Amino acid sequence: MSDETRVLFNADCPICNAEICHYRAYTKARGLNVAYDDLNSDALSDWKIDPETAARRLHVVKEGKLYVGVAAFVALWSEMPRYRWMAKIVRLPGIWQLSNGVYERILAPWLYRKHLKRSRKA
Template sequence: MEKLRILHNDTCPICSREVASYARIADRTGLPLQIDGLEAAPDWGLDRDTAAQSFRVELNGARLEGLDAFRALWERLPGWRWLAWVTGLPGVHWLADLGYRHLAAPALYALHRRRQRRAA
């Protein structure tokens, strides 16, 4: 099975916990998974700020972002395949993608920016 590579905002406590749970499942099941944090953004052709704005994966040379990135990961994780299937349904996919792009991702990015301002 091709290694799935993840790029996520490792400074986000919510994102980090979620990705850590995926990593535990991958370890248990032998799923080849590489997890990159924001320091790897240049390897992905992104700056840190852009990388912090959305969840991304690379699989078979293709890079996916947002809901499609989550679905590519969920399809490979036991216990999560059902969610990949449900979010692949036409109406559900549209709504879930809209929710991620316009609600979840911007909210998490706003929290990221707030943490950066406090740290500065």
């Protein structure tokens, strides 16, 4: 992987894809150094994680460091001027713990279950 910020996401998830497509359009329009990899493509092999792990959480590599879950969102938002305020708020004590709790216990598991259901139907 290069020095650019890279995002690994599930393009088969309608919610994930819509959000990441928005970020991709935003970063591209501003010439920001962010690349996006669909976990359902050959790009997954560059990440050295298995498809199940990739589908469970958002993953971002920034400055050579891997961020997962809420930390991945914060790393991505920090790259985008319009979203830096969200990164700052989520980093605040209390908000950080709440955000992680909601993402890890509710949002990520729900999205992953939806992913499994779509996979079984395919």
